[in-house]
Amino acid sequence: MPDPATALIDKHGRHIDYVRLSLTDRCDFRCVYCMAEEMTFLPRKQILSLEEIYKVASAFTELGVNKIRLTGGEPLVRNNVMSLIQDIGQLPGLDELLLTTNGSQLEKLSSPLRDAGVNRINISLDSLNAEKFKKMTRTGKLEQVLKGVETAVASGFDSIRLNTVVLRGINDDEIVDLLEYAMGLGISIAYIEEMPLGNINDHQREDTMFSNEEVMAIISEHYALSPIEMITAGPSRYYQVEGSASKVGFISPVSHNFCESCNRVRVTVEGRLLLCLGNEYSTDLRQLLRDQPENSELLKQSIVEAMDIKPLRHYFYDEEQPQIVRFMNMTGG
Numbered sequence: 444m445p446d447p448a449t450a451l452i453d454k455h456g457r458h459i460d461y462v463r464l465s466l467t468d469r470c471d472f473r474c475v476y477c478m479a480e481e482m483t484f485l486p487r488k489q490i491l492s493l494e495e496i497y498k499v500a501s502a503f504t505e506l507g508v509n510k511i512r513l514t515g516g517e518p519l520v521r522n523n524v525m526s527l528i529q530d531i532g533q534l535p536g537l538d539e540l541l542l543t544t545n546g547s548q549l550e551k552l553s554s555p556l557r558d559a560g561v562n563r564i565n566i567s568l569d570s571l572n573a574e575k576f577k578k579m580t581r582t583g584k585l586e587q588v589l590k591g592v593e594t595a596v597a598s599g600f601d602s603i604r605l606n607t608v609v610l611r612g613i614n615d616d617e618i619v620d621l622l623e624y625a626m627g628l629g630i631s632i633a634y635i636e637e638m639p640l641g642n643i644n645d646h647q648r649e650d651t652m653f654s655n656e657e658v659m660a661i662i663s664e665h666y667a668l669s670p671i672e673m674i675t676a677g678p679s680r681y682y683q684v685e686g687s688a689s690k691v692g693f694i695s696p697v698s699h700n701f702c703e704s705c706n707r708v709r710v711t712v713e714g715r716l717l718l719c720l721g722n723e724y725s726t727d728l729r730q731l732l733r734d735q736p737e738n739s740e741l742l743k744q745s746i747v748e749a750m751d752i753k754p755l756r757h758y759f760y761d762e763e764q765p766q767i768v769r770f771m772n773m774t775g776g
């Protein structure tokens with residue numbers, strides 16, 4: 444039985460205590476930066492069952508992981524997802540259960556999620572203009588998401604953060620409006636640089652790339668931001684909006700590389716343990732889960748061994764590295 448204090452330390456000395464689990468590749472939205480307009484989703488037998496996902500979550504917590512984020516695709520559109528979330532919420536050793544969602548189901552599910560032990564949620568929101576929101580999500584309804592955000596605020600999560608992917612010429616004119624919306628609700632917001640994951644057909648990513656330095660410069664014209672020391676071990680930096688409860692995060696996977704302190708891995712809904720967002724290094728856990736469904740020791744062993752292939756860093760927009768064809772909904776953001 445591997446020692447949970449040391450089991451998940453990779454070859455570069457990084458301790459993995461955070462896992463992002465993708466609960467589905469499907470989604471009720473088709474955000475232009477995340478998916479192509481026509482998407483083919485995985486056949487049912489290729490995706491992990493709820494029970495298999497639970498086994499994976501359980502193995503990780505037994506190996507010392509204390510933080511799990513549930514994501515997708517849209518995690519809340521998976522059938523019977525609440526029963527899985529309730530079960531994961533009970534896992535011994537888990538300190539934080541987090542969720543990333545597009546908000547479409549939050550009016551209905553905020554309260555059950557809180558009761559299931561979800562501490563913090565990130566809600567994607569790229570525009571406050573109904574028409575633009577529709578254009579960016581292709582199928583989303585702004586009003587439904589805003590109701591979801593407001594219900595979540597009333598449900599007493601430890602923290603709520605909006606996630607905004609900024610695209611030049613599309614929603615860069617709403618940077619301050621979105622911040623003020625968050626400030627009005629007493630929640631935080633993070634601006635995310637678009638990553639080149641998957642071949643999309645809506646725009647050329649090089650044309651819409653909007654750096655977080657530019658976002659920061661725009662906000663600084665309106666509000667004073669003071670840096671906060673937050674150990675997130677990810678590609679994000681946080682600032683307090685002076686005179687407000689809201690924090691502003693900048694997630695810069697493209698312009699910054701924080702890989703030396705990376706503490707996380709991802710498991711796709713196909714059961715692929717991805718060691719890095721921007722690389723294809725992975726281990727197939729599904730085969731193992733299906734060949735030996737009762738062998739939790741073997742599952743843990745395979746996770747431990749995978750630590751050896753966690754790469755030191757990722758490379759986006761590097762001509763010497765292969766282009767990632769995996770879409771974000773397959774990756775688990």
Ligand code: SAM
Pocket residue numbers: 470476477514515516517518543544545565566567606607608635636637638639640771772775776
């Ligand atoms: N459906 C949920 C949502 O939208 O929040 C969870 C999954 S989504 C893939 C997770 C996060 O990834 C969202 O905040 C989304 O905006 C972001 N995202 C998707 N595609 C991206 C891309 N190409 N570059 C940067 N962020 C992206």
Ligand code: SF4
Pocket residue numbers: 470471472473474477478515516517545567771772
């Ligand atoms: Fe769906 Fe989230 Fe991707 Fe948008 S970003 S298409 S909501 S998975």
